[in-house]
Amino acid sequence: MTPAFASALMPLMRRVDAETAHGWALAALRAGLAGRDAAPDDPALAMEALGLRFANPLGLAAGFDKDAAAVLPLLRLGFGFVEAGTVTPRPQGGNPRPRLFRLEEDRAVINRMGFNNAGLDSFLARLRDLPRPLPGVLGANVGVNKEGAEPERDYPMLCRAVAPLADYVTVNISSPNTPGLRDLQGEDRLRAILRAVDAPALGKPVLVKLAPDLADDALPALVELCVGQGVAGLIISNTTLARPETLRSPQRGEAGGLSGAPLLERSTAMLRAARRLAGPRLVLVGAGGVASGADAYAKVKAGASLVQLYSGFAYGGPALVRRIKDELAALLRRDGVARLADAVGVEA
Secondary structure (H helix, E strand, C coil): CCHHHHHHCHHHHCCCCHHHHHHHHHHHHHCCCCCCCCCCCCHHHCEEECCEEECCCEEECCCCCCCCCCHHHHHHCCCCEEEEEEECCCCECCCCCCCEEEEHHHCEEEECCCCCECCHHHHHHHHHHCCCCCCCEEEEEECCCCCCCCHHHHHHHHHHHHHHHCCEEEEECCCCCCCCHHHHHCHHHHHHHHHHHCHHHHCCCEEEEECCCCCHHHHHHHHHHHHHCCCCEEEECCCECCCCCCCCCHHHHCCCEEEEHHHHHHHHHHHHHHHHHHHHHCEEEEECCCCCHHHHHHHHHHCCCEEEECHHHHHHCCHHHHHHHHHHHHHHHHHCCCCHHHHCCCCC
């Protein structure tokens, strides 16, 4: 089966509830039913970032493959990198179902999953079982349990555990679905966590994932804090609690984090602000609303060296990966840009 054929089946998947469809998608990936993209990437899309080489800048955001169950099949679809997780120290079931909702009229998703995952031991076992070298970059996204969490203890433990098996580690302090988690974005709490993580001693790049709902005046201090603590980059951004008035779907009132097309403008504006503040001192990963080459290009020009998608992939299916890369390469040729790296931050 090819990615294009797998994508053609997406309308059938949308006849069942979103979480069931997501489970089916992971099972199909593990079974090799989503196909693979064997075509080489345009050399203009290659990116050097975080001390790593990415064949292309397009990544799959955390949350799709929480338990690292389909890393290799996902990379074979043509992603430059895949971020597995979020993984917590202990297994947890997450919030009650239903907890994942399609807003099809808005090309958006609302989720209140609550870090459901099989826990660290299972996650590590799956990472150890992966054949090496992988055909792309692997990130590991870590978070804390809903109950019994001690962030200054748990985040360093998680980072040390996954670092030998991943190319980079992301500290997730911005999911809206674990009570109190976003409070960790406060300057004092984040400083304590990052000091305990000790990124320079970890041996792998550490990223911090921020929420798009941060107050504008909070961002400068967080950028400087991350630079000062040896963080390599920021992922901007996670899902939003905001509900734009433009939403049309009957599901728009569901509680949880909103992702997809309605997040594109806000997350890109925040990305641009972070680029102005950080300059070249931090690698920025643009996430939120990416569903086309033009969306990815907008993120790059706003300051992102790398780009992640999730909701766009859920709607577009496996064929979207190649389509975005082809569109992005065409946009570079249109603008006379020889390398994607030359476009990073040109509009910031």
